[in-house]
Amino acid sequence: MPKRPTPGPRDERGVMSARILAAAREGFAHEGWAGTTIRAVARAADVDPALIYHYYGSKEGLLDAATEPPARWLEAVAHTWRTPACELGEALLRLMLGAWADDEIGPVLRAVLLTAAHDQTTRERLRRIVEGSLMGAAQIGADDEDRRIRSGLIASQILGLAMTRYVWRVEPVASMSDDELVAAIAPNLQRYIDADLR
Amino acid sequence: MPKRPTPGPRDERGVMSARILAAAREGFAHEGWAGTTIRAVARAADVDPALIYHYYGSKEGLLDAATEPPARWLEAVAHTWRTPACELGEALLRLMLGAWADDEIGPVLRAVLLTAAHDQTTRERLRRIVEGSLMGAAQIGADDEDRRIRSGLIASQILGLAMTRYVWRVEPVASMSDDELVAAIAPNLQRYIDADLR
Numbered sequence: 001m002p003k004r005p006t007p008g009p010r011d012e013r014g015v016m017s018a019r020i021l022a023a024a025r026e027g028f029a030h031e032g033w034a035g036t037t038i039r040a041v042a043r044a045a046d047v048d049p050a051l052i053y054h055y056y057g058s059k060e061g062l063l064d065a066a067t068e069p070p071a072r073w074l075e076a077v078a079h080t081w082r083t084p085a086c087e088l089g090e091a092l093l094r095l096m097l098g099a100w101a102d103d104e105i106g107p108v109l110r111a112v113l114l115t116a117a118h119d120q121t122t123r124e125r126l127r128r129i130v131e132g133s134l135m136g137a138a139q140i141g142a143d144d145e146d147r148r149i150r151s152g153l154i155a156s157q158i159l160g161l162a163m164t165r166y167v168w169r170v171e172p173v174a175s176m177s178d179d180e181l182v183a184a185i186a187p188n189l190q191r192y193i194d195a196d197l198r
Numbered sequence: 199m200p201k202r203p204t205p206g207p208r209d210e211r212g213v214m215s216a217r218i219l220a221a222a223r224e225g226f227a228h229e230g231w232a233g234t235t236i237r238a239v240a241r242a243a244d245v246d247p248a249l250i251y252h253y254y255g256s257k258e259g260l261l262d263a264a265t266e267p268p269a270r271w272l273e274a275v276a277h278t279w280r281t282p283a284c285e286l287g288e289a290l291l292r293l294m295l296g297a298w299a300d301d302e303i304g305p306v307l308r309a310v311l312l313t314a315a316h317d318q319t320t321r322e323r324l325r326r327i328v329e330g331s332l333m334g335a336a337q338i339g340a341d342d343e344d345r346r347i348r349s350g351l352i353a354s355q356i357l358g359l360a361m362t363r364y365v366w367r368v369e370p371v372a373s374m375s376d377d378e379l380v381a382a383i384a385p386n387l388q389r390y391i392d393a394d395l396r
Binding site for chain 2: 155168170173187
């Protein structure tokens with residue numbers, strides 16, 4: 001294959017984008033959709049507002065880019081859903097714990113949860129990510145309705161753990177090790193996957 | 199006992215307070231602590247800002263009042279924690295479902311969760327409510343550390359369900375009946391109460 005230049009942190013556009021998106025995530029998460037301006041993001045990222053318009057076109061475009069899960073997260077999600085159903089509870093939980101600990105994926109998930117918490121506009125985006133990551137690919141349940149119920153229940157536990165541990169930092173959940181959390185929580189997720197829920 | 203005037207919705211201060219607190223909850227939940235001003239709350243409640251200062255003293259006092267769980271919620275919580283341990287999972291879940299459906303308690307819980315989602319300042323308040331409602335009174339676990347872990351896990355599921363169902367409104371969880379949710383989720387809460395989690 002011909003050698004192509006690798007886009008990466010040393011690439012100037014890469015550096016600028018990373019700075020802009022980090023500032024945008026902070027802004028949307030803490031000030032909400034309405035409270036965040038391109039100008040304020042530009043100031044926080046130390047770039048010209050015109051550059052943000054040049055890269056992302058609009059505030060909508062900036063929000064999309066700031067809350068777009070990285071491709072390797074989507075691949076990891078798809079890979080996890082191919083785990084045999086009897087091990088899926090632990091696999092989903094480890095996927096989530098790994099994602100929040102990841103320097104690139106963690107901040108995106110955080111921005112999505114925090115922004116969705118106070119903005120109707122961006123809540124739709126969270127729903128799509130939940131659908132895509134936790135529900136769309138699910139090969140569980142007796143039929144489509146059952147599959148959607150089970151994956152919604154899985155989402156309620158996984159998102160609740162994410163809020164409790166990473167956003168609200170309620171102790172002792174925030175300090176428990178991954179292995180402790182897996183021992184405590186994975187069997188509950190497993191029940192949502194394959195037990196009779198009626 | 200001497201008959202005292204009953205404070206209630208027909209009492210003028212009661213009417214004014216209810217309007218101010220409802221506007222404050224909306225403001226804090228959607229604009230956050232920093233983005234909410236007494237002036238904006240006064241405008242939304244159609245009262246003079248001076249009245250808010252007169253009733254609550256400061257923005258801190260207003261936040262405290264707006265996110266203070268009603269006494270009958272605290273009583274209901276204490277009562278629920280006296281349920282025999284073997285029925286506690288269902289009892290806690292029904293307590294939560296009832297609270298969110300309650301015209302007085304639901305908006306307070308919603309304001310606390312939404313405000314805590316994007317403000318460090320108010321996150322402490324959520325932690326206190328979680329501690330007080332879900333953890334402080336818990337008579338579960340082998341020792342204090344075990345009790346705190348179990349109640350933290352219960353909180354992760356209950357708060358996750360609250361966010362998924364009432365705040366983000368992810369379907370089908372948002373539309374499931376109370377009885378369907380109890381059948382699906384109470385056994386998982388029960389496992390956090392009395393199963394071996396290691």
